[in-house]
Amino acid sequence: MKLLHIDSSILGGYSVSRQLSAQVVAQLHAGRDDIEVVYRDVAADPIPHLSGGYLAALQSAEADRTPELQAEIVQSAAVLDEFIAADVVVIGAGLYNFGIPSQLKAWIDRIMVAGKTFKYVDGAPVGLVPGKRIILTVARGGFYTGESPIVSFEHTETYLKTAFAFIGLNAEAIVAEGIAVGPEQRAAAIEAAEAQIAALTA
Template identity: 40%
Template sequence: MQILQIISSARGAESFSTQLSQGIIDKLLAAHPGSTVVVRDLAKHPFPHLEEAHLQAYFTPAEGRSPEQQAAVRHSDEAIAEVMASDVLVIGSPFYNFTIPSSLKAWLDHLTRANITFRYTPTGPEGLITGKKVYVALASGGIYSEGPMQPYDFAAPYLRWMLGFLGMRDVTVARAEGVKLPEFQATAVQKGLAGITA
């Protein structure tokens, strides 16, 4: 089994979303010995925001692309190839300002390509990244799985929708939540891992 780990926190080993991701990967490796892990660290190697060159390249057939357009499409091609080659994705995401960090959004923007990772059909959109299992490891300072802040979680619903749009409908969200609350911090990662079966 090939596991793709997406890191989007810049906090290295201190990161709760990365610790939770690692816990999920440890469970996967225990259940599926011999699996390989490919790490894509979006904090160390950020994907650029979509600029004019990217958009032009996307809508120019490969054989007609200029050298600049060929370079512009490289990030997207790499992201797509990595996802397509994997069986399982473990996406670590901090909760920033009620949603995902822009580093992860930029990666999703490069992954989302008409007629490659999704297409429109007469009956509606169809995601073309199929057969994947996805775990999202979400770390937040507050509590969003229940209680008064639940309606303001624009991270998990967005990721579920976006991944599903691309064809990845088997999504499990694990949360290390309340990490800024003293009574929750110490156990947040363990609690997030408790419900995960590999």
């Protein structure tokens, strides 16, 4: 089984999403020697954001492919191949200004590729990469569930679930929220998320 582990937090060792994503990988790996893990840190080694030059190069063999653009095309293909090859994808993501880190958006843009991961049939999207398991570990500083007045402001978990649903995949989410409220809430949120992780099976 191939497992792709993606981290996107810019907080390094202080990141809750990184802490939880690592625990998910360890939980799935426990007692098994048939899991091959590929790790990509899109914060430490960012993928370029999409550009007009890149899109033009994909659509026309006549486009001017500078060495930099050619390197980007090769990198983009490698990112897509990693995703397609994976049986399980574990993604650590924080909520930054109500959405996903821009570095993670750049990765999403490289895997949402018409003809590779989705196509349209009678105007409706159809996923081309079925059977993958997607596990999200999401960290949020405030509260975005229940009776919170800012429930509709949450666009990390909801965006990622929407993106993966578009290509035919259901994403599971393990969420620690309220981690910026105070030390006690942070600890309680992490403990609750860790209990969910402990119940995961490969």
